[in-house]
């Protein structure tokens with residue numbers, strides 16, 4: 681009880697310390713000679729400062745309005761979850777491949793979307809990195825996909841392919857993207873083990889890959905290994921929820937040490953990896969947020 685109160689009291693100063701530290705690290709990254717790390721540093725700096733041009737703000741505000749609408753929705757839909765369930769679920773591979781069927785309120789499903797700050801990080805990464813081809817695993821109701829599409833639209837180039845297992849959820853994501861009039865993105869429905877290969881084939885070479893789907897050690901490593909031949913040299917892969925459970929943390933450490941990963945930025949919630957075919961050296965940055 682006392683420990684909980686102390687932790688609550690320390691939350692604000694700890695958070696402020698982390699933000700100050702992350703801002704300092706972002707400046708350091710932004711001064712890198714490597715153009716990709718420089719772009720990532722600038723993106724993180726702008727996201728931390730919530731710095732938005734009027735055009736960016738207009739799109740971000742519209743996406744947040746759509747999020748608000750979905751969060752308030754009491755509509756009930758059928759959900760087929762091909763993922764890992766909760767952080768401490770122990771689903772077998774067979775259960776995950778078959779998919780766990782249930783019904784859920786749209787407002788509740790929409791809570792799975794990345795919160796506004798992390799969605800802004802994705803948006804700024806795409807604004808700075810200017811990818812031609814992007815792939816997302818885990819569309820959900822289309823909030824992160826909308827942020828990515830908005831950034832591509834403002835860049836004036838690039839396409840997004842986003843994959844979602846649950847048909848009813850994928851339909852809501854399509855509505856989100858249609859509502860925003862984004863014509864640079866498509867949602868593919870089906871479990872990743874059925875859709876990923878063909879999607880990568882059509883999207884390759886992929887410059888930006890956001891992996892926010894199946895939060896399971898083996899799945900993350902398997903999909904990462906499958907993605908490698910389809911990723912462009914110097915592409916950027918963002919992994920979500922790298923500290924969600926010990927398995928996800930283990931997967932992240934393996935990715936940090938992978939021979940085709942030349943630099944990593946560990947933000948504790950998400951991890952960013954820079955892919956190089958022949959890395960000369962490895963750089964690791966840590967800025968927990």
Ligand SMILES: C[S@@+](CC[C@H](N)C(=O)[O-])C[C@H]1O[C@@H](n2cnc3c(N)ncnc32)[C@H](O)[C@@H]1O
Nearest residue numbers: 762763793794818820823824845871872893894
């Ligand atoms: C955390 S949510 C994605 C949130 C979304 N990226 C956002 O921020 O707006 C993960 C989504 O991945 C889907 N998913 C998880 N595992 C999957 C799998 N193996 N195949 C297909 N879809 C999967 C789930 O149905 C869920 O909608």
